[in-house]
Amino acid sequence: MSSHPSEWTTMAVLAALTWGVTVLVSVFIITVSWLRPSYLGWRGWALGQTALVLGVLVGTLRTPDTLLASVVIGNTLVMVGSTLCLRAFQRFSGRFVNRQTNRWSWAVCAAIVLALILLTTVWDDISLRFLLVSGYTSTVLLMLVILLVGQIRRHPALRTAYGLNLGVLLAGALLTVPRSQMMISADAHMAFTLNVPNILLHAGALLLSVGGSFAFWLLHDDRRRQEMRRLHHELFLQATLDPLTILLNRRGLSQAYELWQDQAADAVAVLLLLDIDEFKAINDRHGHVEGDRCLVQLAGTLRTIAQPGDLASRVGGDEFALLLTGPEEQRIQQIKALEVHLAKDQQGTLGFTVSFGSTEVVAGEDLAKAMNRADQGMYRAKARGMHVQQPRQTNNP
Numbered sequence: 001m002s003s004h005p006s007e008w009t010t011m012a013v014l015a016a017l018t019w020g021v022t023v024l025v026s027v028f029i030i031t032v033s034w035l036r037p038s039y040l041g042w043r044g045w046a047l048g049q050t051a052l053v054l055g056v057l058v059g060t061l062r063t064p065d066t067l068l069a070s071v072v073i074g075n076t077l078v079m080v081g082s083t084l085c086l087r088a089f090q091r092f093s094g095r096f097v098n099r100q101t102n103r104w105s106w107a108v109c110a111a112i113v114l115a116l117i118l119l120t121t122v123w124d125d126i127s128l129r130f131l132l133v134s135g136y137t138s139t140v141l142l143m144l145v146i147l148l149v150g151q152i153r154r155h156p157a158l159r160t161a162y163g164l165n166l167g168v169l170l171a172g173a174l175l176t177v178p179r180s181q182m183m184i185s186a187d188a189h190m191a192f193t194l195n196v197p198n199i200l201l202h203a204g205a206l207l208l209s210v211g212g213s214f215a216f217w218l219l220h221d222d223r224r225r226q227e228m229r230r231l232h233h234e235l236f237l238q239a240t241l242d243p244l245t246i247l248l249n250r251r252g253l254s255q256a257y258e259l260w261q262d263q264a265a266d267a268v269a270v271l272l273l274l275d276i277d278e279f280k281a282i283n284d285r286h287g288h289v290e291g292d293r294c295l296v297q298l299a300g301t302l303r304t305i306a307q308p309g310d311l312a313s314r315v316g317g318d319e320f321a322l323l324l325t326g327p328e329e330q331r332i333q334q335i336k337a338l339e340v341h342l343a344k345d346q347q348g349t350l351g352f353t354v355s356f357g358s359t360e361v362v363a364g365e366d367l368a369k370a371m372n373r374a375d376q377g378m379y380r381a382k383a384r385g386m387h388v389q390q391p392r393q394t395n396n397p
Helices: 007-033 044-058 067-092 099-121 126-154 158-186 188-190 196-240 248-264 278-284 288-304 328-343 367-383
Strands: 269-276 313-317 319-324 354-362
Touching: 007 044, 007 196, 044 067, 044 126, 067 099, 067 126, 099 126, 099 248, 126 158, 158 196, 248 313, 248 319, 248 367, 269 278, 269 288, 269 328, 269 367, 278 288, 288 313, 288 319, 288 328, 319 328, 328 354, 354 367
Parallel strands: none
Antiparallel strands: 269 319, 269 354, 313 319
16 A cells, blocks of 8 residues: 655654654753752653653654664663653652562563564564553553552642643553554554554654653642742741740731731720749749640640630740730630639639739730730739739720
8 A cells, every 4th residue: 555755754744843852852851850950750750751752753663674673672662761750750759669679670671672572583473562562551551540649639739730740641642552553453654654543643752742741840840839838837837836835926926916907907805914923933943844834734724715816825935915806795704714714722723823914905006015004914913912903994094
């Protein structure tokens, strides 16, 4: 069966375009992966993807004169490339393979290569060659699919990137199937004619090369962004939370107070400032471990009293602040509950005494001034030997 010369010309142009794009992309990704190391598996993926795509293209150069080289080199590159890609995704995902399993996979790959040589030189059996190579690559592809689906379920934030990689791999593999089936039953010259299987194969090679590179880089970028967000969140917590009591520190209280002001214009709240009585004596007499226990216990009490929207903070040393932002009746009940904890049986339910002062705060008021008023009220309570004081209005002297 003869082919029109224009078909040969078109196929030659298509093949040249595919080879040119693939080689350029391969050189680029290998260069970048070596000059700019990234996550584990980065370089292995670059080599694997290059070998996989070039193996597919080498397989298209199959003539009676190049049969052995095309079959052995092309299929070897495909098997090596697919194995490297699997290992790259495993390393990137933190799922390392033990050395014994790794050796077995390469041993199987080498055995198939040897069988390909025999099935091309001694017994020319294209069907058996196809079964050997497709069996190996299908197994690797199945392992890749299982890995990627598992990562999609395990990491929702990276679902899109993992899904894109999965889609590119499956689509690239499916686009090469029609030509493989055609070559089993058709004449060798069909490999160079303009037909749908050949066009699909070149499309698959371009998809794996260009689309695969984009998808894997997108996965790296998404993971880096996720880690940067996590790091930013951790740094924010370290900057705004007290590590011992896990309450807001002074900076965190200031930021949360500003946010409350922005969200609740003209709202009224009650600010309580608390201090453990004779805290230095507790540390000196019983040690800092006992002092820390007192701080944590008082923090737990404030966390129990606080309602959604309230702000509890350790502002420094043994001083704590509690901003009650709810309705007036709720604030009154909260203060009564706090008095039960702090004043019952002299040492309350904590086992030590706490003094506190309070003041009303209007949104828009400077926090430092409000804390100063509450602080004065707390020290007046200490001076009178009392440990509770009712809120006083902002307009009182």
